[in-house]
Amino acid sequence: MNCREVEEKAPLYLSGELDASDRASFEGHLAGCQSCAAEVAAAFAMDTRVREASSELPDASRVQSAVRRRIVERRRRSWWQAAAVAAALVAAFLLYKPSPAARVLTDAAKDHAAEVTQHQPRRWRTSAQDIAALAARYQLTDLNALAPEGYRLEHAKMCGLDHQPALHLVYTNGSQEYSVYVRSRLWSDNGVHASGSTVSYQNDRVAIIATGNSSAECLKFAEAAARVL
């Protein structure tokens, strides 16, 4: 090591960060160079003076108390915030009640999934006469007109949607089956309502609820119902 390297590496030497070989090389230079040895000794002596003059530690109890107070306050606030959120969630859970009409649409989608998609055994009416008798309850005469072009009526039966009787009609286009429910009015305003892939249409007298795989097809059923009713 030369004088410039010693000057450069002195901070690492004095902080004990030089590895064994660098330290040996550093001290080897000091042994043969009075000027560098004096510089390093002066730096060491001054570090010692600064360290000794700074050995006294201030009283930090006031700061510590203030931090503890802030932490306690923060924890309390966090607890209240968590409690408020939990209370709001519980209240929302307890107070949430879907509207009866929305429940009917949900029921229709579930009923279609069970009875049509999963083919759970049901006593379907297949004879045109039986089905016409059921449709007469809702003053419906032309059930084929309730479906868009390309669909034919497969079978029908009475069922319940949100504890109210409904006529369940199943239409097919050869590959897909769609359910159409005829029931008493659902909404206060007439027209088309949609929820997921379930679409309803109602006039002053009855509501038609179409549900199945595609919401676009269901909308076609609702449009057909709007023309007929």
Added chain:
Amino acid sequence: MPEAARLLRFARRLSRDTSSAEDLVQETLYKAWRSFRQFEEGSSARAWVFRILVNTFYSQGRRGAGPVPVREPVENPSVLERLEIEQALGTLAGEHRAVMLLSVVEGFTCREIADILAIPIGTVMSRISRARQALREQLREKAIR
């Protein structure tokens, strides 16, 4: 909070203001408590807390370049020595004072100081050398006077 007193000692000399040093340490310890999950195990917890303090100090736009306190004459030699050193440290540029205090008083290695101040280790080494030189000149001047 065993480090509080050391942090306060460093903060007082860094900020050169007792009350703002207390605020600085309070903010540092509170931040350390809140961000303790970010502390990487295996690294130095002391260096981590000092880094928070330095970041907080500089983020507040402070540079610790206040006037050097002028004190009344003191007779007690050890108190006199302490005041002389303190005054000499006070004349150093902020970045030189910070490395000197972290290295000599707080006992951090150059690598740890580089981490605390987020600067290259070469810069730490050159700042320590310049700070030592400046301190020696200050103390020599006082001795001559």
